[in-house]
Amino acid sequence: xxxxxGTETVKRGLAQMLKGGVIMDVVTPEHAKIAExxxxxxxxxxxxxxxxxxxDGGVARMADPEIIVRIxxxxxxxxxxxxxxxxxxxxxxxxxxxxxxxxxxEVLTPADEAHHINKQPFKIPFVCGCRDLxxxxxxxxxxxxxxxxKGEAGTGDIVEAVRHMRAVWDGIRxxxxxxxxxLMAEAKALSAPLExxxxxxxxxxxxxxxFAAGGIATPADAALMMQLGADGVFVGSGIFKSDDPAxxxxxxxxxxxxxxxxxxxxxxxxxxxxxxxxxxxxxxxxEELLATRGW
Amino acid sequence: MxxxxxxxxxxxFVEHQAALRRLxxxxxxxxxxxxxxxxxxxxxxxxxxxxxxxxMEDFNLYEPLRAVLKTGLPVWGTCAGLIVMAQRAADFExxxxxxxxxxxxxxxxxxQVDSFEADVSIPALSAGSxxxxxxxxxxxxxxxxAGDGVEVLARLPADAGPAGGxxxxxxxxxxxxxxxxxxLADDDRFHRYFLDTVQxxxxxxxxx
Numbered sequence: 271x272x273x274x275x276g277t278e279t280v281k282r283g284l285a286q287m288l289k290g291g292v293i294m295d296v297v298t299p300e301h302a303k304i305a306e307x308x309x310x311x312x313x314x315x316x317x318x319x320x321x322x323x324x325x326d327g328g329v330a331r332m333a334d335p336e337i338i339v340r341i342x343x344x345x346x347x348x349x350x351x352x353x354x355x356x357x358x359x360x361x362x363x364x365x366x367x368x369x370x371x372x373x374x375x376e377v378l379t380p381a382d383e384a385h386h387i388n389k390q391p392f393k394i395p396f397v398c399g400c401r402d403l404x405x406x407x408x409x410x411x412x413x414x415x416x417x418x419x420k421g422e423a424g425t426g427d428i429v430e431a432v433r434h435m436r437a438v439w440d441g442i443r444x445x446x447x448x449x450x451x452x453l454m455a456e457a458k459a460l461s462a463p464l465e466x467x468x469x470x471x472x473x474x475x476x477x478x479x480x481f482a483a484g485g486i487a488t489p490a491d492a493a494l495m496m497q498l499g500a501d502g503v504f505v506g507s508g509i510f511k512s513d514d515p516a517x518x519x520x521x522x523x524x525x526x527x528x529x530x531x532x533x534x535x536x537x538x539x540x541x542x543x544x545x546x547x548x549x550x551x552x553x554x555x556x557e558e559l560l561a562t563r564g565w
Numbered sequence: 566m567x568x569x570x571x572x573x574x575x576x577x578f579v580e581h582q583a584a585l586r587r588l589x590x591x592x593x594x595x596x597x598x599x600x601x602x603x604x605x606x607x608x609x610x611x612x613x614x615x616x617x618x619x620x621m622e623d624f625n626l627y628e629p630l631r632a633v634l635k636t637g638l639p640v641w642g643t644c645a646g647l648i649v650m651a652q653r654a655a656d657f658e659x660x661x662x663x664x665x666x667x668x669x670x671x672x673x674x675x676x677q678v679d680s681f682e683a684d685v686s687i688p689a690l691s692a693g694s695x696x697x698x699x700x701x702x703x704x705x706x707x708x709x710x711a712g713d714g715v716e717v718l719a720r721l722p723a724d725a726g727p728a729g730g731x732x733x734x735x736x737x738x739x740x741x742x743x744x745x746x747x748x749l750a751d752d753d754r755f756h757r758y759f760l761d762t763v764q765x766x767x768x769x770x771x772x773x
Binding site for chain 1: 573611612616656679682683726
């Protein structure tokens with residue numbers, strides 16, 4: 271009797287279970303417990319949140335496996351971890367630890383400027399960032415089982431997340447309007463593989479789950495991304511860099527479930543204290559941008 | 566027309582909705598106690614069971630859902646849905662809906678790397694065909710114990726690892742549960758089976 275693990279269906283399937291949920295960045299087992307109790311559908315185990323990575327400078331790498339393992343032991347929800355773009359050995363290490371999802375992330379310093387990881391041979395699924403449809407399809411072509419729009423991590427400024435989510439949907443709407451005989455030229459223009467492009471056109475959406483990330487700091491930010499067509503949200507620095515993380519985390523979870531209900535959004539937004547102070551993405555220099563890492 | 570509610574707090578409720586609509590049912594996403602009125606059936610989808618419980622508490626859904634589960638309305642839970650319908654969930658910090666007479670263990674196969682696909686034989690679906698069902702198990706729970714009133718519709722094949730032979734599809738009167746995700750398969754037979762049950766039952770959740 272064949273029991274098959276690591277198939278495309280089970281890799282993409284876990285992302286489908288995360289939909290309508292909030293994935294929270296955590297750096298300690300205590301944070302992870304707070305996130306789980308607030309209703310997070312998964313946590314991202316890190317050594318530092320993006321705002322601190324940004325502030326500290328230097329080279330950002332995969333977290334110490336010790337931290338990741340302690341977080342895995344602390345919670346029963348799925349645990350994700352980040353590896354550097356192109357660093358397939360960090361990915362192998364994280365797979366052997368048994369993390370549930372790998373984020374090949376621009377928040378860490380890229381290890382390869384030409385190539386992302388070939389994600390097909392891995393048994394655990396990957397999520398990758400994108401700024402537009404072409405980038406999403408390239409990552410799917412490499413085997414990503416989930417996509418997230420990049421936004422600009424560690425800023426608390428939603429503007430880039432909005433730009434990237436709109437760009438993905440613009441690309442999909444255009445694709446749907448094209449006659450079949452123009453699809454190869456569109457694939458060329460997007461530098462995108464044809465097969466996921468055709469699949470996207472047929473479905474009217476990406477063939478994998480697409481979350482929003484990078485700059486979400488409030489329940490309204492999270493609901494905005496949901497109304498713009500995200501399947502769920504990642505909140506990085508926005509929770510544990512705010513004044514009072516637990517109620518904010520919980521409020522964002524409730525906002526994502528009820529993203530179309532302004533009365534609920536108003537209710538959950540009340541009295542949360544100060545959000546993370548944040549950085550205007552516009553004020554960042556070209557070298558400080560994380561979203562431009564990877565292609 | 567048959568109206569089936571899909572609990573839409575979190576998880577893959579859209580996939581259930583799509584399958585039900587393909588089969589001609591009217592679907593309503595349920596997020597509030599009011600959403601439970603006038604339903605012919607209800608699905609509790611896959612997702613994260615801790616998140617479900619947190620949100621059921623936040624939106625005052627525990628008691629209304631428990632009440633609905635006692636009315637004889639057909640209700641089907643998949644994976645996380647099965648966990649919250651169980652009377653007993655080992656190592657789970659939240660109360661459940663206390664309906665199915667089973668003991669369930671979460672993430673019993675291990676982590677995501679152990680998620681799997683397997684062909685499962687479900688005689689109740691067959692209707693003239695013995696084609697196995699392509700079952701998708703994602704960080705799936707196992708059913709460790711089932712009471713006398715629970716009918717086992719399908720088991721994992723005996724040679725499928727340490728949990729081989731354990732129940733993966735169950736029925737207790739109008740309540741159904743699967744540890745796998747028929748909504749992720751290219752196969753609507755389980756949804757049709759559920760809708761057949763809904764039609765035979767011919768019951769409606771009463772208005773409050």
